[in-house]
Amino acid sequence: MSEAIVSLRGVTKNYTRGKQKIEVLQPLDLSISQGDFLALMGPSGSGKTTLLNLIGGLDQPSSGEVNVGGQRIDQLSSRALAQWRSHHVGFVFQFYNLLGVLSAEKNVELPLLLTSLSKAQRAKHVATALEIVGLADRAKHKPSELSGGQAQRVAIARALVADPTLLVCDEPTGDLDRKTADEILGLLQTLNREHGKTIVMVTHDPKAAEYATHQLHMDKGSLIEQSANT
Amino acid sequence: MKYFPLIWAALGRRKPRTILTGLSIAIAFLLYGMLNAVNIAFNYGAEMSGVDRLVTTGRYSITQILPYGHAHQIRSLPGVSSVAASDWFGGYYQDQRNFFPQFAVEQEEYLGMYPEIVLPEQEKQAFFSTRTGTIVAKTLADRYHWKVGDKIPMQAGIWPLKGGSNVWTFDLVGIFDTANPKDRGQYEMMLIRHDFFDEARQFGTGTAGWYVTKLKNPSAAGTLAKLIDNTFANSPNETRTDTEKAFNQSFMKQLGDIGLIISSILGAVFFTLLFLTGNTMMQSVRERIPELAVLKTLGYTDFLVLALVLGEALLLTLISAVLGLTMATLVLPWLASQLPGLSGLTITLPTIYGALGIAVLLSFVVGLPPALRAMRLNIVDALMGH
Structure with missing residues (x-):
């Protein structure tokens, strides 16, 4: 068993809507090993995305500890958490969330602007990331000039470019047709197997979950089942 | 970046x-x-006004005319170098839109105290010797395509001729520029001779709108201004004397x-x-x-x-x-x-x-x-x- 790169202990998350308190996550323990490709599954409202947001440092738990890559992130300030995210996490969203006014390469470069890399170094990293996702020839294209699958590849390149510890993907194939979805999932699998990236992916799609090494099922804010794909 | x-x-x-x-x-x-x-x-205009010049107007308004005898009395005061009577002509060329400042001045005294007005000596002498003569700023000459030798008909706004006509015709004898090109805007004007103006106008003969006084010593401006005003105190034509800068500022304030x-x-x-x-x-x-x-x-x-x-x-x-x-x-x-x-x-x-x-x-x-x-x-x- 590899070392745990993500470790959650007694994590809960509550929201308050008006006078109503909503418990989104029940006290929850979770450990994800380095090099895992974990698929988080469950019905809508089961708390998958909330859990993903906590792991990715986008949100803070109401209680409990969140350790990622050996650092306890639930106690970091907003500024420190932002800096931590820029170094350790790459995000892939269902709707790609690319900046429409920027070309593919400029979108991919965004995380690198936060580093001290020179312009030439940034260009080299961007070219490599686009090559990994098979879009080197689309570098100058704007998102509106790309297909859904290509846009999601650009988003993956953006997630990869700063060489993060962890990739978190929220329904990365939710907006794609089956064939394109398989291509994207194949790409994520390659990143996991050949580049050793640890991936946590939220999905509704059982076929998508089959690409992962492990599956984790949630319901009503609790983990109900964990299984390994063969 | x-x-x-x-x-x-x-x-x-x-x-x-x-x-x-x-x-x-x-x-x-x-x-x-x-x-x-x-x-x-x-x-x-106010900033670049001469520090060695005073302007004397009627005590209550610039429109209050002063008798010509005032000039002689001011000239006789100690510290005065020269005095030039001046009047606002207030006409226009061909069309009311073609308005620009026109002044009737005592030509030799006036040009003597404004060295910033520069024109060829020959043209200056022509102005001194031609009673109907006028000199204009180069910017005006360029705008209206005037050249020396032209006759310029000016429509009077205030002062009709003795015969009742409002059209004054002047002989353009000189075109002047300013020593510093930055001052051109301030001196964009037409100068006519006060003696001719005074003799030909229908009313107001023997008076002037204001007097410009050149001082021998600029530091005596305050003292001399008081002296001038004291000279005419309690007379029917009391005066108000300011430095040219203060006069210009006051004139501007009349515009708002x-x-x-x-x-x-x-x-x-x-x-x-x-x-x-x-x-x-x-x-x-x-x-x-x-x-x-x-x-x-x-x-x-x-x-x-x-x-x-x-x-x-x-x-x-x-x-x-x-x-x-x-x-x-x-x-x-x-x-x-x-x-x-x-x-x-x-x-x-x-x-x-x-x-x-x-x-x-x-x-x-x-x-x-x-x-x-x-x-x-x-x-x-x-x-x-x-």
């Missing part, structure tokens, strides 16, 4: 809106540039406080602009909430997002300010041609610094509310479209 492409691209997100907003700001800075140039030109008028106009323009630009910036940020949330997701700190939105506002206002001032620079020569006496209209360095200061302030005021909103954005809510 590495964030510049990001800021620039954000401005290009909705080009028509950015262009229209930018043009609105540019127009405001065009007005700023033009009105400032006019204000400076007005004030410049130009500075206050200009500040009020610009204040209203920029105040309106705050709402227009502020609304546009708010709208722009509102539309980009998911994009800003993505930047925060990638690790852009709250402060950096704030700075990016402020940078956008700053870039837009600075570009617009430069555009506005450039337009003002191009428009000013035309404006100067429409405003006689203000041919020296230019955009000065203080105006440029002032514009840049206003642009920075404007960008901060209109950019801060949306920038704060962007800074406070909750990533999770924003990504979910809340």
Whole structure:
């Protein structure tokens, strides 16, 4: 068993809507090993995305500890958490969330602007990331000039470019047709197997979950089942 | 600088809106540039007035005429170098729109005390020896295509001729320039001879509108001004004597406080602009909430997002300010041609610094509310479209 790169202990998350308190996550323990490709599954409202947001440092738990890559992130300030995210996490969203006014390469470069890399170094990293996702020839294209699958590849390149510890993907194939979805999932699998990236992916799609090494099922804010794909 | 492409691209997100907003700001800075140039030109006249010249008018108004005998009495006072009687002719050339200052002056004394008026000696002598002679500023001669030898008919606005006619015809005997080209606007005028004017006019003979006195010692201006006024105290024609600078300032004030008028106009323009630009910036940020949330997701700190939105506002206002001032620079020569006496209209360095200061302030005021909103954005809510 590899070392745990993500470790959650007694994590809960509550929201308050008006006078109503909503418990989104029940006290929850979770450990994800380095090099895992974990698929988080469950019905809508089961708390998958909330859990993903906590792991990715986008949100803070109401209680409990969140350790990622050996650092306890639930106690970091907003500024420190932002800096931590820029170094350790790459995000892939269902709707790609690319900046429409920027070309593919400029979108991919965004995380690198936060580093001290020179312009030439940034260009080299961007070219490599686009090559990994098979879009080197689309570098100058704007998102509106790309297909859904290509846009999601650009988003993956953006997630990869700063060489993060962890990739978190929220329904990365939710907006794609089956064939394109398989291509994207194949790409994520390659990143996991050949580049050793640890991936946590939220999905509704059982076929998508089959690409992962492990599956984790949630319901009503609790983990109900964990299984390994063969 | 590495964030510049990001800021620039954000401005290009909705080009028509950015262009229209930018043009609105540019127009405001065009007005700023033009009105400032006019204000400076007005004030410049007073600033560059001679320190060794006094102006004596009627005690209560510049329109109160003074008997010619005053000139002799002022001349006899100690410390006086020379005195020139002057009158406002107040006519126009061919059309009322062709208005410019015209003065009837005692030619030799007047030109003697204004060395900044430069014309060839031959033309100066011609003016001294031709009773119907006139000399005009080069800028006027260029505008109306006058040349020496021309007869210039002037329509009188105040002073008809003895025969009842309002048309005075002068012989153009000289065209003058100023020693310093910057002073051209101030000396854009026509000078005619006071002796001829006094003899030919229907009424007011033996009087002058005011007297210009050249001092032997400029530091005695205050004392001599008092002495002149004391000389005529309790007479039917009491006087008020000021330095030429104070006289010019007082004359300008009769037109109104130009500075206050200009500040009020610009204040209203920029105040309106705050709402227009502020609304546009708010709208722009509102539309980009998911994009800003993505930047925060990638690790852009709250402060950096704030700075990016402020940078956008700053870039837009600075570009617009430069555009506005450039337009003002191009428009000013035309404006100067429409405003006689203000041919020296230019955009000065203080105006440029002032514009840049206003642009920075404007960008901060209109950019801060949306920038704060962007800074406070909750990533999770924003990504979910809340």
